[in-house]
């Protein structure tokens with residue numbers, strides 16, 4: 001059970017059941033759709049940017065527990081952060097789910113993201129965990145079109 | 151009770167194989183004796199005995215198929231149709247013998263009607279690109295069904311785009327059965343071909359293709375049947391069905407990957423332009439004019455998948471050793487048992503309730519995404535497929551993004567169904 005429990009941690013189960021910032025944002029300055037054609041996961045990330053600052057971020061859509069909780073945790077961490085800070089989280093997150101960053105040694109830096117450390121044991125699920133982040137990345141760079149992880 | 155009485159009779163060098171084939175030939179037919187022929191089924195996954203329920207994606211291979219391929223490389227490897235030397239003759243014989251086995255297996259009139267291809271996908275593309283290009287013109291219609299695999303949608307879409315023709319779709323009801331009245335209404339002078347699946351990979355529905363072919367023929371319309379999911383489950387008979395084209399893949403019927411068959415009626419194949427150009431498909435080439443080869447070679451350009459053809463032949467030997475009616479009866483029993491057991495699970499909904507159904511069960515769980523089901527079951531050693539099963543229009547029809555799908559072969563058991571059910575309770579516990 002341990003590897004499974006590592007994957008489906010309390011934080012992930014909680015954010016899956018009660019996703020934060022799970023709403024459409026009517027006054028978003030940018031929104032980008034992210035899509036995983038393999039499993040049908042589909043989200044839209046909404047951003048309200050004020051210069052370099054992320055004033056608000058939210059999401060809508062559907063998918064598995066891993067992709068949904070990842071989107072939820074992401075939005076809950078980024079409000080008030082700069083674009084550069086968001087990009088730096090994205091990099092850390094990417095390394096974490098690929099098993100290239102030790103969660104225990106980087107707890108301070110990772111915060112809630114550490115909950116996704118277990119994903120690295122499930123290569124088939126890395127794309128689920130990263131979907132929202134890739135979509136955010138595209139939104140920050142204003143790559144307006146829908147992006148897909150495949 | 152499934153029925154693998156005897157498998158094949160070529161002499162294997164591997165003593166174990168020979169012994170258990172002989173045993174299997176004598177022993178009463180049981181599921182266990184079948185399982186014994188499939189070495190992969192003995193392995194563990196994540197520390198648990200493997201429960202392989204992804205047969206609609208690909209089946210496992212019996213030892214005689216694996217041996218046939220090994221024997222080919224150990225003893226006969228060489229190129230076919232082109233050498234005068236001993237090995238080339240042997241390899242050609244083995245490859246062509248396999249074609250005859252296919253012909254007999256599907257009851258085609260002639261070996262000229264059996265074209266080796268890469269798989270179902272290539273078979274359908276071949277027909278769309280040759281017969282389709284030749285006969286479909288602007289304003290014409292191609293009729294497919296709402297439950298097609300992407301491989302029986304996209305080639306026709308490409309054709310229709312190119313020719314400015316229309317794709318028409320036979321709708322289905324909530325049980326996942328085609329609406330035959332609607333089908334009749336769709337057929338018209340504009341219809342140039344009907345392409346329909348024999349068994350749906352996403353829903354398990356067995357379509358009444360014989361009746362559908364007869365309807366189309368009354369209006370002079372030819373029919374292509376996608377038999378990818380049918381051949382491993384039911385006896386298919388080209389002359390009885392009277393279909394014009396029939397496509398299937400070796401890897402779903404216990405043979406190797408990378409090879410499949412397009413059956414085509416000779417009268418139609420003879421008039422079709424070539425698909426790809428190259429070696430083997432020609433009689434003579436000058437820079438001014440090329441004379442194409444006879445059937446079936448005209449549609450087989452280049453060095454083919456020789457081991458694949460030979461392996462497919464061995465798979466057919468294996469299936470011929472079974473009583474296919476007993477297999478079908480056993481699979482029906484397994485399907486009925488699994489359906490009852492799964493329905494008992496609170497929050498579980500089965501997608502696809504056709505009266506005529508093969509042993510494929512798609513399902514969803516309230517509040518739990520299929521992908522999470524797949525991961526947790528995998529942890530228990532259970533292999534199922536999750537996702538849209540290359541049938542996105544089916545998912546859309548039922549208003550779901552994806553399903554979890556358990557698909558059974560004759561080597562699966564009721565005990566494995568029980569393990570699956572237990573696994574699903576575990577999923578609910580983990581994500582509950």
Ligand SMILES: Cc1ncc(COP(=O)(O)O)c(C=O)c1O
Nearest residue numbers: 269270271299301351376378399
């Ligand atoms: C109904 C059906 N048609 C076509 C295909 C395509 O077969 P292949 O990928 O072997 O070409 C499949 C395989 O998933 C299928 O289930």
